[in-house]
Amino acid sequence: MADSLPSHASVVVIGGGIMGCSTLYHLAKLGVSDAILLERNALTSGTTWHSAAQVRALRNSQNLTRMIQYSVDLYSRLEKETGQSVGWIQKGSLSIATNPDRLTHIKRQEALARAYGIDARSISAAEAKERWPLMNADDVLGAVWSPDDGRVSPSDVCAALVKAAKGLGARIFERTGVTGILTENGRIKGVETSQGTVMCDAIALCTGLWSRELGAMAGAEVPALACEHFYLLTKPIAGIAGNMPTLSDHDNHLYIRDDSGGLLVGCFEPMGKPIAPGVLNESFEFGLLPEDWDHFEPMMMNALHRLPALETAEVKMLLNGPESFTPDGTFMLGETAETRGLFLGCGMNSVGMASGGGAGMNLAHCIVHGHTAYDLSEADAKRFAPVFNSLDHLMARAPEILGTHYDIAYPGKQLKTARNLRALPLDAEYRAAGAHMGQVYGWERPLYFGKTSEPTPRFERPDWFTNVGAEVRAAHEKAAIFDASPFGKIEVEGKDAEAFLMRVCAGHMNRKPGSVIYTAMLNDRGTFESDLTAQRLGPDHYRLFTGTAAIKRDMAWLSRHAEGFDITLTDSTEAYAVLGLMGPEAARIVAECGAPELNELGYFRQTGAHLAGIHVRAARLSYVGEAGWELTCKATNAPALYAALTAAGAVPAGMFAQTSMRVEKGFCAMGHELDSDMTPITAGLDFAVRKSGGFIGAEALAAARASGTRSVIVSLVLDDAEAVPLGHEPVYRGDSIVGKTSSAAFGYRIGKPVALAAVKVPLAEGERVKVDIARRLCDATVTLGPVFDPSGSRMKP
Ligand SMILES: Cc1cc2nc3c(=O)[nH]c(=O)nc-3n(C[C@H](O)[C@H](O)[C@H](O)COP(=O)(O)OP(=O)(O)OC[C@H]3O[C@@H](n4cnc5c(N)ncnc54)[C@H](O)[C@@H]3O)c2cc1C
CATH class of the missing domain: 3.50.50.60 (FAD/NAD(P)-binding domain)
Structure with missing residues (x-):
């Protein structure tokens, strides 16, 4: 039967x-x-x-x-x-x-x-x-x-x-x-x-x-x-x-x-x-x-x-x-979002x-x-912007993807179909400034500026090497604008906003209004679901800034843990533009634009202000290691704000410059150093975790801490200035592979290629290792912290 x-x-x-x-x-x-x-x-x-x-x-x-x-x-x-x-x-x-x-x-x-x-x-x-x-x-x-x-x-x-x-x-x-x-x-x-x-x-x-x-x-x-x-x-x-x-x-x-x-x-x-x-x-x-x-x-x-x-x-x-x-x-x-x-x-x-x-x-x-056996976020069912489910875009993109199956994995390579799906508020301004665009979560983001032609794909120093160098120099010596508008933005509002975030985030979410709080969002294994920055706008209102491609995943995670809390969650990503104004001249520029008081704002603090008559929320922090503010304004006001900042001397900088500066500063990023196999302890970010507990993952972290788990992230500076590490390269100590690079770039401020790496054995400051770039073993020196401005004095007022 x-x-x-x-x-x-x-x-x-x-x-x-x-x-x-x-x-x-x-x-x-x-x-x-x-x-x-x-x-x-x-x-x-x-x-x-x-x-x-x-x-x-x-x-x-x-x-x-x-x-x-x-x-x-x-x-x-x-x-x-x-x-x-x-x-x-x-x-x-x-x-x-x-x-x-x-x-x-x-x-x-x-x-x-x-x-x-x-x-x-x-x-x-x-x-x-x-x-x-x-x-x-x-x-x-x-x-x-x-x-x-x-x-x-x-x-x-x-x-x-x-x-x-x-x-x-x-x-x-x-x-x-x-x-x-x-x-x-x-x-x-x-x-x-x-x-x-x-x-x-x-x-x-x-x-x-x-x-x-x-x-x-x-x-x-x-x-x-x-x-x-x-x-x-x-x-x-x-x-x-x-x-x-x-x-x-x-x-x-x-x-x-x-x-x-x-x-x-x-x-x-x-x-x-x-x-x-x-x-x-x-x-x-x-x-x-x-x-x-x-x-x-x-x-x-x-x-x-x-x-x-x-x-x-x-x-x-x-x-x-x-x-x-x-x-x-x-x-x-x-699981779907x-x-x-x-x-x-x-x-x-x-x-x-x-x-x-x-x-x-x-x-x-x-x-x-409830989770894969090891991190597979690159295959996460929640990683695509809704716009990609459109039949027209799929009909255009799928045949190109078939054709890229055997492509050489050149750095910075961009797909050609299903482009221009989402435009930044400053799209026209960036194109006028010669932006070479890259697609992230459907958004077109400037990778670098001063584009004169399509870059030639290559593994050696890229065509954009000097362009990016100029942007880094601007941010280091004068002032540059880094566009963070596509960051996912989530409004958490309601009388339980603090209690909710104290539960879902490992950071110090009970800091007063006016604070900026960096936090990990962990699962019950104590590993990263996300990392984000929160601005506490009022007793019952936080704005979370999360990764560009993380918004769907993070909204799903937050909603799924919201039961029993009196809060509302709103995705406000498209309502606001965010311009990171960074560099030693940022102080002069905000003063000239009518908000000298911003220079008094402490590190990891935020406040409302008017720049060139436009209301902004200015947060004192830096992802690139230079002093400045992330300025959030209504998306519709972004062109006027940008016009005022550039008239005062700031120049736009792209994602490649930001990555180079991030890696020099040793800042970890989701999808690179941070993933669901990594805890804040192994990522060297335990300083941002509440030791009093009470959040998802606290028990697992406490146990890991008690067992002596330590940070596994180190910085590497390569001897050969011409070497081009890209990430995903094995790191050798002697004949043994002891780890793998997770992010890499040319560090313009230190004049050498630099990488972050996760290592499985403790390495000492100054220790010599080798990075395997396409089977060429390149000598490198270990640093247990940022290779640029380790004290952070440049980015703090
Ligand atoms: C020509 C060719 C060569 C390939 N060569 C390779 C190779 O060398 N190596 C490699 O790794 N991969 C190769 N692949 C890819 C590989 O074969 C596929 O990725 C794989 O077989 C897909 O398996 P699947 O289970 O996802 O889908 P499928 O095998 O298509 O299974 C899906 C099943 O779902 C059933 N189904 C659909 N709707 C319903 C419904 N409503 N209710 C119940 N059942 C439903 C269908 O009947 C079907 O049996 C090749 C593919 C092709 C076309």
């Missing part, structure tokens, strides 16, 4: 591709014995069944690398665990470079892989040719060899995961499509299906390219869209005997491997083909899209160059399958098989424990 749907399940996994199967398996492993998986067709019948299923660990970020490493471990042990073969073939992968920048790119990835114990080594073009004799290696400059990479049979992996999950109590329902999602007060209650209703506490949404429409059923934004993705299959070719490594020829947009004695040649062409929602519906079961030889032709030419044997090969088919892409090329994992209990595991950007093992593990961990 067919199994019937239960009336209740604690977790409903929707979708039976790799993400759904892996999530179900890991839920079962974590003891959720009543989880069910609903698949409207047959398991794997969406995208997973036709995946090329390569598992390649080299990535640009530490935790995505770590996650794929987990997948490798899982896939290599599943057969033993379940008795079900998964077709795991561990023949390694070969990444070739045909230009110097690609060589740098793959060597940077190799360096990062080594930091995680992944075997990856540089080899010569000749050795690469030995490993792939069919390849034309004439233009190959070098390669990285990763022996542990492999590939799987996607359907068999899913079968093994499901078999193990069933053994632990999970149940699978095929031919059971979800037709509606039930919510109550913004919380998941259940699902309606073609076979009846199931009440549940949580949903894991693993519905691949259909996730945006499923998310909408629950009122959540899921900005992902499918594109066509191609690989060519040939009949057997002489010279292919047995399994070979995967060959990555990313300069030619190709991945290549053997398949049943022939070749499989896949591509990420520069601009993909988007698929509008609705085109592929539930009848698309084990479906494929039509061949498109015109579109594939340039890639075919590239393939013929790399593999001359293709010339005479017989083509079996040009497979065209759909795959979903997100606005930034990373998948979405975790809009709907409690709705967890996303989708938008896999063509690495669903490689990531699936680790992503499913992290998603299950998130559902069961």
Whole structure:
């Protein structure tokens, strides 16, 4: 008798591709014995069944690398665990470079892989040719060899995961499509299906390219869209005997491997083909899209160059399958901001098989424990501005993201599509001043000024080096304006405002009105959910300033902890502009603009004032290490304020100048030094934490403090002024990797490249270490504090 749907399940996994199967398996492993998986067709019948299923660990970020490493471990042990073969073939992968920048790119990835114990080594073009004799290696400059990479049979992996999950109590329902999602007060209650209703506490949404429409059923934004993705299959070719490594020829947009004695040649062409929602519906079961030889032709030419044997090969088919892409090329994992209990595991950007093992593990961990197994904020389901859920923007952006899959990770690189979505109040002024814009959370922000042409992407000193230097010099010697308008701004108002913030923030939130308070917002593990600056405007009113991209996430966190407090929370981000006026001449400028009294304002104090007749709230603080104020005014008044400040001698400065100055000052930033694996103690920010407790995370912090946990953040100054560290580089002491850089820049005020790094062993002031920049070990000196103005005298009045 067919199994019937239960009336209740604690977790409903929707979708039976790799993400759904892996999530179900890991839920079962974590003891959720009543989880069910609903698949409207047959398991794997969406995208997973036709995946090329390569598992390649080299990535640009530490935790995505770590996650794929987990997948490798899982896939290599599943057969033993379940008795079900998964077709795991561990023949390694070969990444070739045909230009110097690609060589740098793959060597940077190799360096990062080594930091995680992944075997990856540089080899010569000749050795690469030995490993792939069919390849034309004439233009190959070098390669990285990763022996542990492999590939799987996607359907068999899913079968093994499901078999193990069933053994632990999970149940699978095929031919059971979800037709509606039930919510109550913004919380998941259940699902309606073609076979009846199931009440549940949580949903894991693993519905691949259909996730945006499923998310909408629950009122959540899921900005992902499918594109066509191609690989060519040939009949057997002489010279292919047995399994070979995967060959990555990313300069030619190709991945290549053997398949049943022939070749499989896949591509990420520069601009993909988007698929509008609705085109592929539930009848698309084990479906494929039509061949498109015109579109594939340039890639075919590239393939013929790399593999001359293709010339005479017989083509079996040009497979065209759909795959979903997100606005930034990373998948979405975790609970949505809009709907409690709705967890996303989708938008896999063509690495669903490689990531699936680790992503499913992290998603299950998130559902069961409330957080991923390690920080995955780069994949956070709450990271996209609502504007990105627009279909028009997705139709433009998704094909570009497909094309960037094999891009070289140049510093400062910007996407071209779906731009100009959100303009700063001073957008026109900045463009008139020659701003080169970068997109953050949909906002166009000046990266640097004095733009004369598009910068040439490179790993050496960038085109903007002198522009940024001039902006730093202005802030250091005269006065510069740093635009902080896109910072998330949240008004916390009501009679319980202080009590609420004392609960959700670790800082001294009970300081008097007129104060500025820097605070960490922690979870109950004592690690960072966010860090923010609060201005206490009155006894019952605070304005919180949080990261530009953190607003959705922070609003969700605050709202979810507001129950029982008499407060209101309002997102006022767009109502106000914030101009950071910084530098030794800032004092003269505010006096000339009619507010000399601001010079009497103490550090971390704020007050109302009028500058050139415009009401501002001036807060005395500095993120760049020079004296000044962050001036908040109505967005509509920003042009007049800017005109007055620039007429008095201030010049605009961009984000690159700010980052350089921040790193010299050793100020930690969310997403760089601070994340959900870091506590204020390990980040060296315990001074800003209330030792009296009473806030979320206090117990965990007290325990960590008692056990002698210490700061792990150090500053590094590199000897070689020409070296260009970018962050994510291993740090060596002797032959051992002792840490990794988290932010890096050229420090114009000290005249040397500078980095912040998290280290796992204590390092002493002045100790000598090496930073691995694309396998070149650069000497550096450790400083246990800011490398510029350690006493902070320049920024305090
Ligand atoms: C040509 C090609 C080659 C690729 N090669 C690689 C590779 O080499 N390495 C790699 O890592 N990745 C690769 N990928 C990507 C990888 O295959 C995908 O990322 C992955 O398979 C996506 O899995 P998923 O579980 O997210 O989605 P899917 O496999 O699409 O699963 C989603 C499931 O949800 C079901 N569903 C949808 N709506 C409902 C509903 N209302 N109710 C119930 N069920 C529903 C669907 O029927 C479907 O089965 C490739 C992709 C393509 C197209």
